[in-house]
Amino acid sequence: MAREMVRQGGRSARIQSEVHRTVRDMLKTMDRGAITVPMIAEKSGVTPSTIYRRWGDLSELLADVAVARMRPVADPEDTGAMGSDLETFILQYAEEMSSKVGRSMLADVLGSIEGAAAGRCCQFTYDHLETLRERALTRGEKAFDVSEAIDAVIAPIIYHILFRDRELTIDYCRSLVSRFLEKCAGA
Amino acid sequence: MAREMVRQGGRSARIQSEVHRTVRDMLKTMDRGAITVPMIAEKSGVTPSTIYRRWGDLSELLADVAVARMRPVADPEDTGAMGSDLETFILQYAEEMSSKVGRSMLADVLGSIEGAAAGRCCQFTYDHLETLRERALTRGEKAFDVSEAIDAVIAPIIYHILFRDRELTIDYCRSLVSRFLEKCAGA
Structure with missing residues (x-):
């Protein structure tokens, strides 16, 4: 058996x-x-x-393939400080997700009615942010909150990729990160 | 001819x-x-x-039908003040978009590779927010910035609907609005 x-x-x-x-x-x-x-x-x-x-069905299969391709192969880069860690990760994330391949994978993941693929896909992002947060804590920095980073930085990036209502310039992504970090420092 | x-x-x-x-x-x-x-x-x-x-193709047709259904039939409610106008609009927006019909329309709109439907769909949201902003200005209130409202309030709501990573409770949506309005008042 x-x-x-x-x-x-x-x-x-x-x-x-x-x-x-x-x-x-x-x-x-x-x-x-x-x-x-x-x-x-x-x-x-x-x-x-x-x-x-x-x-x-086909959309569930395409979503499953897209999530498998999105699975990260390494931890986000350690640049020595939380601010630069987060900025480096976010610029790379925005570039990857807004690329033709990234958009197509995102469409496949979100095309699944079941929604399990979407949950797995965004868990990768939570895991990366959690890695950066723990690294900051180990260094003795005042660490950001992962859910707040999702709302303040990740969500606007994904929104603009999906709805194409504004260009995701490097300056714009940097300003999302810097405003978020200022708010964390002040909170 | x-x-x-x-x-x-x-x-x-x-x-x-x-x-x-x-x-x-x-x-x-x-x-x-x-x-x-x-x-x-x-x-x-x-x-x-x-x-x-x-x-x-089929996905473009489904996106076109979804956008036509999303076209607003009336201006957002005038509650007499910017804060309550925005909160009322956002709570209704979150409820509609997270409903079964809303999710399905969102999936259809985003399923179009062309992306024109997504642009038209999010223009409805910009138009509503612009109406609230102009109403606030007419009343002599310090009005919010529409793009900032998209990033701080609309984007997180859409993100959580699509990725199902957190429940869209009324309290959570209210907190997005109140934190955004505090930031506007302080800026």
């Missing part, structure tokens, strides 16, 4: 990795609107029903 | 209104993921190619 479960786990993991790889490859060369579950199934060597059973 | 153009305009407007009505009806009874362009075309009495020519 245990062996059977392991074997199932192995097969299940192989299907996941193969389907993810197929979707990533297709996204490189095809228009997202042209991708269908039967096409993904054929290229991955599984049946469409395997995909529907596992992911529900 | 002029008559021909008018006739075209009339036909074009009728197609738009019929297709929009069909999509709204289908969204009431069907799962969004199950709706296809050929189904919409059949129920609207047009050909699929008419829909593709006009809207590009």
Whole structure:
């Protein structure tokens, strides 16, 4: 029984990795609107029903692939002080998320009705900010509050990426960070 | 020639209104993921190619229908003072956008790759805030800045609706408004 479960786990993991790889490859060369579950199934060597059973529908699968690509590979850079740590992280975050690939991953993550992908995606951001906060505390700095950083800095960046109502210039992102840090210092 | 153009305009407007009505009806009874362009075309009495020519693809059509539904029918309520005007507007905005219908419209608007629908959608919010600002100026109050209201109040609300990382309680929304108004008063 245990062996059977392991074997199932192995097969299940192989299907996941193969389907993810197929979707990533297709996204490189095809228009997202042209991708269908039967096409993904054929290229991955599984049946469409395997995909529907596992992911529900195409938007859930695209969201799952996008979150897997967004998973961070390293901690945010340690620049020696909280202010520069946060600014460095935010400038990189804004650049990545507003890039063509970033926008497309964000659209896929938010396109899932289930919403689990969105939660996993924003957890990466919370984790990074928490790392910066703990680093600041270790240094003896007055650390910012993670939820407040989300509201004051991350939320406006995401809003402007999604609604395209203002350009995300470096100066604008810097001003979000500096106003937030001033407020933290004064609070 | 002029008559021909008018006739075209009339036909074009009728197609738009019929297709929009069909999509709204289908969204009431069907799962969004199950709706296809050929189904919409059949129920609207047009050909699929008419829909593709006009809207590009399904996600652009869904975004167009969502924006049309979001178009405000009235100015925000005049409560006699800027602070209560803003709070009233924000509480209603948060309630509408976080409802099931609001979330679904938001997803449709943001699902468009073109992004024109997102711009039109957030323009409604800018217009409402501008109305409140002008009303405050007319009353001789120290008025808030619209872009700052977007960053400090609207962006966090939309972020939490999309990423579901915190509940949008009335107290939380009120605190966003009151902290923003304090900052405006102090600035």
